[in-house]
Amino acid sequence: xxxxKQNSPSLSVQEGRISILNCDYTxxxxxxxxxxxxxxxxxxxxxxxxSSIKDKNEDGRFTVFLNKSAKHLSLHIVPSQPGxxxxxxxxxxxxxxxxxDGLTFGKGTHLIIQP
Amino acid sequence: EAxxxxxxxxxxxxxxxxxxxxxxxxxxxEYMSWYRQDPGLxxxxxxxxxxxxxxxxxxVPEGYKVSRKEKRNFPLILESPSPNQTSLYFCASTPGxxxxxxxxxxxxxxxxxxx
Numbered sequence: 001x002x003x004x005k006q007n008s009p010s011l012s013v014q015e016g017r018i019s020i021l022n023c024d025y026t027x028x029x030x031x032x033x034x035x036x037x038x039x040x041x042x043x044x045x046x047x048x049x050x051s052s053i054k055d056k057n058e059d060g061r062f063t064v065f066l067n068k069s070a071k072h073l074s075l076h077i078v079p080s081q082p083g084x085x086x087x088x089x090x091x092x093x094x095x096x097x098x099x100x101d102g103l104t105f106g107k108g109t110h111l112i113i114q115p
Numbered sequence: 116e117a118x119x120x121x122x123x124x125x126x127x128x129x130x131x132x133x134x135x136x137x138x139x140x141x142x143x144x145e146y147m148s149w150y151r152q153d154p155g156l157x158x159x160x161x162x163x164x165x166x167x168x169x170x171x172x173x174x175v176p177e178g179y180k181v182s183r184k185e186k187r188n189f190p191l192i193l194e195s196p197s198p199n200q201t202s203l204y205f206c207a208s209t210p211g212x213x214x215x216x217x218x219x220x221x222x223x224x225x226x227x228x229x230x
Contacts, residue, residue, distance in 0.1 A: 006157075034218060043119070043205050043221030044158070089158060103219060105150075107157035 003027045004092050006106035014114050019077040021109050023090030026071065030092040034103070035064060035075050038087045047088070048075070077111075085113045117142045119222035121206050127228045128196055136191045136225050138206030146209045147189040148173070148219065149181065151202040158205070164189055196229040203227075 005024045013019045023033075031052035036044035050057040050064045050073065057064050063076045077084055090106040119140045128134055140147065148163040150173075160173030164183040178200055180192040189208075193200060203226050207219040 009155075036221075041224070043207075043223050045221065046218045049218060091158075103148075103160070105158040107155060 004090055004104050004106040006090050006109045008109050010110040012112045012114055013080050016079045019080045019111055021075040021088050023073045023106055024071055025092050029094045032093040033073050034091045036089040080113045082113050119206055119208055119220050121222040121225050125226045129230050130197055131195050134193050138189045139187050140208040144208035144210050148207045149191045150205045153202050198229050201229045
């Protein structure tokens, strides 16, 4: 059973517009959520995270929104830039610490920024 | 430079020939993990380690072994590789502990093909 779902395998957005990537989860014990970005031939890199005690976290052009009642989170990128073209993974954890055993990943969404 | 390194980056082998993929981190992180990435399946955890001599199974441990004899190294061992282990493998580390967010640092990946 997939506990973290990214239902859009790919998303195409025009440069300068907003990119919205969605993620749903089923495990109500998850209380920490992360987004990773992955370029081809590289490992994923951490982008932004949010704790379940918040509903929004912002870092520059990136904002993550969390709706706990809907078990849904989204990543907004404004404005979208060509360098944002990558695969984005949503991940969730039952702990804000605790380390290696806690992350469950979604399947990823391939974001393509069109010039 | 803080990093996670993996070797080799690319490997083609034959069924049944034992192989080891090395992983090393220079950040003094307590926690390390191995993941595999397959098309349409996202990242799935194979094994993790919370400290030296402490390892545990992730979601897909069958056919793999690990060891953690030193804090910085976490090799992945395939005793008898099979074609269904053809995949992209990532090693990751995280500081661990309840004050550290569960943000994992990934290596560049190892592309393994088992013929």
